[in-house]
Amino acid sequence: MNNFNYYTPTKVYFGKGSEKNLVKLIKDGNYKKVLFHYGKGSIKKIGLYDFIINELKSNNIDFIELGGVEANPKLSLVEQGVKLAKENNIDFILAAGGGSVIDSAKSIAAGYFVDKSPWVFNSGEQVLNKSLPVGVILTLSAAGSEMSNSCVITNDYTNDKRGFGSDHNRPLFAICNPEFTYTVSKYQTACGIVDIMMHTLERTISYDTTYNPLTDNIAYGLIKAILEIGKVAYNEPTNYDARATLMWASSLSHNGLTACGRDYIMPVHQMEHALSGTYDSVAHGAGLAVLWPAWAQLAAQKDPTRFAELGYQSFGLNRKIKPLDAAITAIQLMKDYFKSIGMPLTLKELNVKYEDLEKIARLYTFDGKRTIDDIILVDYNTCLQILKNCYE
């Protein structure tokens, strides 16, 4: 087992009615003025917006609002939020929504204490040392930002999408009521399922083959649980246990637990960023569903061991099946699963043009200057090959 640090200070309030803790949590922190941050209206549809406004007003908690966060949250709105926060002496940010809203809130929180744009943290120019506290009411099971240290922002001036990690990004609390996800569309539910699985799979199946049965069992067990309930959540949107399992898996899959003692790079997440950076219409989860099997098929040829473990532990394959066969079967079963929840299996289904594959490969490899060395080394040519392999 490799050395690791583990730090997940977020207070999680999970379950039906957990939003009733909101006022207490804000009052416990003695916060004076709240910035209530949200997206494009889904919280209004489910009554959460009215609930929050009513709770804040009737408990005399001073607040201002900033809505309008889009998928792939934009720096321009973040900068607007920082300005608002500074002008109003905000000391607490409440994010109600999914990963985009939470990341936008984290970025505003980070920008509060600096004179520059908070993009300096995403670009790596500056290290984050202090941030406003962020509280979350979660409405989408996917990104895991509600407990994670990461913050991904799209710089809409330069069209650059970048994430950075810092323990200062970890929310103070996360209110997780699975009922708030009942109205999430089938497609978005499926995208979330893939994203959650990939957060664990890309940590677990990496170049690092250190013996680590505890973290492995947790990771493969998490994948197994999602395989079991993901389809239920997809087919029965108001199945509480399925929605709840998905929501808790979202947090555990990205808070660090499934990587304790294991090093990883997340090569496919990075490739997907190049894909959805080129095609704004591509949902992150859908992009991952296409790219991961294509990457895995190449990687399993080099070292099938950990893909085989996925087969044995998560898909229940017989251990008598040889590693390479088990690996290939597991990857195929994963594709079948993605298909069963309406995910695309090819770039063509995502309306990607064949002539753009080179552009994506260039973006991934910084114009051919970068290689990513995980189980397989991916340079420009290998990346292009992977993209072609899953084109149609």
Add this chain to the structure above:
Amino acid sequence: MNNFNYYTPTKVYFGKGSEKNLVKLIKDGNYKKVLFHYGKGSIKKIGLYDFIINELKSNNIDFIELGGVEANPKLSLVEQGVKLAKENNIDFILAAGGGSVIDSAKSIAAGYFVDKSPWVFNSGEQVLNKSLPVGVILTLSAAGSEMSNSCVITNDYTNDKRGFGSDHNRPLFAICNPEFTYTVSKYQTACGIVDIMMHTLERTISYDTTYNPLTDNIAYGLIKAILEIGKVAYNEPTNYDARATLMWASSLSHNGLTACGRDYIMPVHQMEHALSGTYDSVAHGAGLAVLWPAWAQLAAQKDPTRFAELGYQSFGLNRKIKPLDAAITAIQLMKDYFKSIGMPLTLKELNVKYEDLEKIARLYTFDGKRTIDDIILVDYNTCLQILKNCYE
């Protein structure tokens, strides 16, 4: 899935050399005066005592010492610690040792802000609202106190042993270097293995049969990992990966993770407290190794489902085996495992006198006035039956 709260703010620094973070962690908190708390000399044997003293002195960190914590940490020493801490304006407690030292430190930390004995928190007379920060350097994989909210103290004036839970009990940081457990004896290693397993098993196999595949998979996966590496740690005391897995399992097994969304009572832990409360010579893990199978054999007759899951998921039993058969097999396999790591299987092996069984049953049931209703309802008679069943 039931509602739950999850809060694990402890910063974990895990692995070889992780003790090098000590000074930075104390300086980050800007603490002025440290109470260095430890046990009866094992930290001197492994060089940790000298390391800590040298780190504190050479970095000009002001500190006082209080050693001498025994297994089943005593209130009288805690009270001495509170007095010392108050007289010296201590603002941080460093606990170097296992669960006893950590719990003793937690109790001193709790007592610092009250005028009474900190026993008021264990007795339930008062709720803990504030505590000094406690940092841990762990030297024993067992109790999981390094991340847990619990604090068990023995009142040596009244011979009463009681624990209480509070988030204020959760340590600020835990430095976990598995190498510090290399010298732990085979017997203590085995006791730790049982304790760790039981922290998860008593959460997982409870009266609450709510559908909860994610938490279940994590729990059974944790047990499976311990079954695999426990024997290795027992037979090869300096096997790093085995010691590391055991250490991390100790923390995860008692920090709340394996009970998210599942309610539990821990009936066997409570029975063991009555046993070791009557026989101070009985090690907690050894007592659990005797009592759990005896309780489980009765409970499985009433509802074998979750014992069977233990068989399928942790012991790899074929799912074609019917639940009751799988349950009985799983319990027997667990007994076999305990035996293989030198644990007792009977009360007689623990030198318990047959005529004391009634006394233990009376202690467990508060003189027959209390019943514990888990999978089976345990009253005085059932408790006595369980004790007799595992007597010899």
